[in-house]
Amino acid sequence: MQRSRVKDILNREAAGGPVLVQGWVKTRRSSGAVSFIQISDGSTLKDLQIVVEQSSPHYALVESLNTGCSVSVTGELVESQGRGQKYEVNAQTVQLLGPADPEEYPLQKKRHTLEFLREIAHLRPRTNTFGAMARVRNGMAYAIHRFFQERGFQYIQTPMITASDAEGAGSMFRVTTLDLQEPPRRDGAVDAAEDFFGRPTYLTVSGQLEAEIFALALSDVYTFGPTFRAENSNTSRHLAEFWMVEPEVAFCDLDGLAELAEDFLKDIFRYALDNCAEDMAFFNQWYDKSTIATLEGIINSSFERLTYTEAVKLLESSGESFEFPVAWGLDLQSEHERYLTEKRVGRPVVVTDYPRGIKAFYMRLNDDGETVRAMDVLVPRIGEIIGGSQREERPDILLERMQQAGLDAANYWWYLDLRRYGTVPHAGFGLGFERTVQFATGMQNIRDVIPFPRTPKNVEF
RNA sequence: UCCCCAGUAGCUCAGCGGUAGAGCGGGCGGCUGUUAACCGCUAGGUCGCAGGUUCGAAUCCUGCCUGGGGAGCCA
Numbered sequence: 001m002q003r004s005r006v007k008d009i010l011n012r013e014a015a016g017g018p019v020l021v022q023g024w025v026k027t028r029r030s031s032g033a034v035s036f037i038q039i040s041d042g043s044t045l046k047d048l049q050i051v052v053e054q055s056s057p058h059y060a061l062v063e064s065l066n067t068g069c070s071v072s073v074t075g076e077l078v079e080s081q082g083r084g085q086k087y088e089v090n091a092q093t094v095q096l097l098g099p100a101d102p103e104e105y106p107l108q109k110k111r112h113t114l115e116f117l118r119e120i121a122h123l124r125p126r127t128n129t130f131g132a133m134a135r136v137r138n139g140m141a142y143a144i145h146r147f148f149q150e151r152g153f154q155y156i157q158t159p160m161i162t163a164s165d166a167e168g169a170g171s172m173f174r175v176t177t178l179d180l181q182e183p184p185r186r187d188g189a190v191d192a193a194e195d196f197f198g199r200p201t202y203l204t205v206s207g208q209l210e211a212e213i214f215a216l217a218l219s220d221v222y223t224f225g226p227t228f229r230a231e232n233s234n235t236s237r238h239l240a241e242f243w244m245v246e247p248e249v250a251f252c253d254l255d256g257l258a259e260l261a262e263d264f265l266k267d268i269f270r271y272a273l274d275n276c277a278e279d280m281a282f283f284n285q286w287y288d289k290s291t292i293a294t295l296e297g298i299i300n301s302s303f304e305r306l307t308y309t310e311a312v313k314l315l316e317s318s319g320e321s322f323e324f325p326v327a328w329g330l331d332l333q334s335e336h337e338r339y340l341t342e343k344r345v346g347r348p349v350v351v352t353d354y355p356r357g358i359k360a361f362y363m364r365l366n367d368d369g370e371t372v373r374a375m376d377v378l379v380p381r382i383g384e385i386i387g388g389s390q391r392e393e394r395p396d397i398l399l400e401r402m403q404q405a406g407l408d409a410a411n412y413w414w415y416l417d418l419r420r421y422g423t424v425p426h427a428g429f430g431l432g433f434e435r436t437v438q439f440a441t442g443m444q445n446i447r448d449v450i451p452f453p454r455t456p457k458n459v460e461f
Numbered sequence: 462u463c464c465c466c467a468g469u470a471g472c473u474c475a476g477c478g479g480u481a482g483a484g485c486g487g488g489c490g491g492c493u494g495u496u497a498a499c500c501g502c503u504a505g506g507u508c509g510c511a512g513g514u515u516c517g518a519a520u521c522c523u524g525c526c527u528g529g530g531g532a533g534c535c536a
Contacts, residue, residue, distance in 0.1 A: 031495040038496080051494080066487090084496050108472065108486050109497045115528065116472070171534095206536095231534055232462060244536065323532085334532075387536065432536030445529090457527085 001074065007044035015079045015087055021048060022097070024126055025069040027109045028062070035062045037094075039071060042131050045278050049080065049088040058094040067109060068100030068126075114448050121452055121461040129286070132279035133449055136272060137437050143271035144224060144245055144433075147264055153220040153247060158207030160226065163199055164411055171230035172202035173240075203228035207246050208428060209362075209415055212391060215248035215426050216418050222247040224433075232456050236445040237382065239434060241454040248428035254364075254373040254390040257427040258350050261377055261386050262303045264431075265348070269295045272440050280441070288442025294380065295440060297347060304345045307353045308332075308371065311340060318344070331358045332376075334383055341378040349378045361405040362415075363389040364425075365397055375429070382439045388429025395419035 001020040009019060023041035030036075033054040038047040050073050052062045065071065075091040082088075106120050107127065117124040124130040145155065161175050177196040178184065184194040192200045207223040214221045223246045230240065247260065273280055273295055284292045306314070315326040315336055320343075324333040332340075332351070341349045353371040356363075363372035377386035392398040398419055402409050409416060437449040447453035452461045 027497065029495050029498055030493090031498075032493055034494055036495050036498095047496095049496080080494095082494055082496070102487060104471080106471070110472080110485060111497080112472065118528090227536080229535075233534065234462085234529095235532080235534095236530080238535070242536070382536095384536070430536060435536060 005043040006039070006041045006046065006048045009048060009077060009089075010044065010046055010085075010087060012077070012087070015077050017077055018074065018092075019077050019089060020072070020074050021050075021089060022072045023048070023070070025065050025067055025071060025100075027067060028065050030063065035059065037062065037065060037071070037073075037091075039073070040126070040131070042125070042134075045128060045132055045135075045282055046085075049082075049085050050075065050091050050094070051088050052091045052094060056091065056094075058091065061096060062091075062094055065094075065096070066100065066102040066105070068102075068105040068107060070097040070100075071095060072097055114445065118447055118453070125451070128282065129448075132282050133437075133441065133443070134451070136276045136279050136283075136441055137449065139276045140268050140272055140437055140440065141224070141433070143268040143275075146271070147267045148222045148247065151220065153222045154214070154218045156207075156211055156214045156218075156221045156223050158204070158210040158223050158225065160204050160228075161197075161201050162204045163197065163201050164209065171232075172205055173228050173230045175201045175203060205229055206244065206430060208248065208430065211246050211248040211428060212415070212418060212426065215250045215428065216422070216424065219250040220247075221249075234456060236447075237435060237438075239446055239450060239453055239455060242446075242450070243433035245431040245433055246428060248426065250424050250426045252390075252427045253425055254352060254375055254427055257388055257390065257429060258303075258305065258352070258375055258377075261350070261375070261388065261429055261431075262348075265377070265386075265436075266299045268436070269440060270299050273299075283441040283443070287444070291440070291442035298379075301347050303377070304347065304349045306340070306349060306351050308351055308355065309353070311336075311349075311351050314344060315339065329355050329357065337376075337378045337383045338380070341383075342380045346380075348380075351376050351378060356401075359389070361401040361407065362391050362398070364392045365401070373427075377429075379439055382435050385435050385439060386429050386431045388427065390425065390427040393419055393423045393425050395423065 001018065003022050004019050006021060006023065009021065021039065023039040026038040026040050026047050028035065028037045035052045037050040037052065039050060040047050052059055072095040073089060073091050074093045075089040077087055078090050080086060080088040107123055117127065125134060148155070178190070178194065184191045205227055207225060211221055211223050225243065226241055227244045228241050231238070249257065249260065273292065280292060309328065311332065312326060312328050318339065320339055322335055324335065326336060352375045353366060354374045356365060356370060356372045359372050359374045363374045365372055373390035375388050376384050379385045392401060395416060399409055399416065402412065434446050434450050438446050441449060443449050447455065
C-alpha cells in the first residue's frame, strides 16, 4: 500500500478505504478500552488521530508509544466519533519505526519557549510552530520565483565567493585555504598571492553587481540566494547568513522599480494568505493577532511615496521627541522609520531620493547634484524590508563617485565596462527573505524564520 | 560593539544571607471515546563558571561565559 500524507487524507471527500500513514507521535492518550495516537507527518499543521482498540494485538505496543516516536500505521479511514477532527483511522496494524526515550526526548506536549527550541534546532521542525514556518517559508520562496517567472525575468545564479567588496560596505567573511597557523608571508604581511585564488577573497554580501551584468544583456533578471555579513550584529533582525532576492531591470527608472517592489510584495503576501492559510492562521492566533489583517491591508492599499526631503520635514514637524536628531543629510534611524510607517502612514512607505553622502556610490545622481535615486521600502515593525536604487549608468559620473568613495576603480574595471559599452538606464532592489517571512508570520525574532540561523557565536547546526 | 535584564529539576519559574520548592514533563497505579484528557503516588538539582565578602552564599560583590530585549550597522 502506498503511504498517504496526512494532509491528503484530511482533505478527502469522504471517509472509507484502507490507508497507510507514517509519521511522528505528537501525543498519545488512553481511555478505557481505547488508545488515541496523534500523529503528524509535517504535510500539514493538523494531526491525524489513530484509534486503537484494546482488543488489538498491537495494543501493548501502542500503550508504550510516547511523544517523538515514529510509527507506521495501517487501518481504515472513518468518520470520527469524537469532536475535534473530521476523520480518524481505525488501526489494524501499528509498527514502531523508531523509539524516542521519553526520559531524554526534549520535546513535550506543552509549549516550549522559542529560546529553548533554538538550542534543539535539529528537533524543532517537529513542532507546530517550526513546521508551519517551514511551509510558509517554502510557499513564499515559490511565490517569489513564480512572480518573476510570470513576468519573464531570468533567474541568475551569482557567485558566493567574490574578490570585490560590493558597496564597500559591511565586514565580509574571508575565504582562504592558507594555513592560519603559519601563513606564507611577503615583506611581513600575509601573502595573498599564495592563496587559492591568488588574491584575497570573501563570501559575497550581494549579487547585485553580477546581476547588473546580466540585466545589461537579458534585460530582466533576478537572483535569489544566500548572502553573508560578518557584522557583529546582535538583534532580532540580523543574521550573518541570510537569503536575498535581487531583481535587476534594464530600461527601468526608480519609479518603475518602486512599482515593481510594490507589486512584488503584494503578490507574495497574497500567495502566503491564499496558499498557506492554515499555517498563517496559526501564526495569527499564537504569535501576532494582527498579522493577517496587516497583510490584507497591505495588499489592498497603495504604498505611500515620500522623498527623503519630505520625510525629514514630516519628522521635524511631527512633535515627536526622538532619541536621535532629525536633520537633512543625516540617515533615518530605526525610530524615524517606524514613526513614518507605523504612526504617520500606517502602511508601507517608499522613501526615495536620499542625500548622496549616505548612500552607495553606484546610485544614480539626481540633477540637483545632492541626492541620489535610492529607495527604501519601510514596513511596520520591521522597518526597512527593501533597499534599492536606479543605478548610475553614466561612466564619467560613476567613476567620479567611486573615487569620492575611496574605491580603486581598477578593481571594478568590468563594472565600468558596462557603462562604457552599451550602457542603459537600469535599476534594482534587494529584499531580505528572512525579514519578509518574519514580517508575514509575525515572528518576533529572525532566528525563528530560518532553519539554521547563523549569528555571532552560533553555528551548532 | 554599546546599554539593560536573566541564567535554580528535562521544560517554565518561585525562593533573594540561616537545611533547595511548585507546576508541567518522566516513572508507577487508577479512571473515563479521549482532544496539550483527568486523579493519586513517586523519582529527579555541584542553584551558569571562577574568585571574593561572611560564622554561614542560590541569595551580597568582582570577572568571565551563555541567552534575551533595545541601539548601531544593515536586508
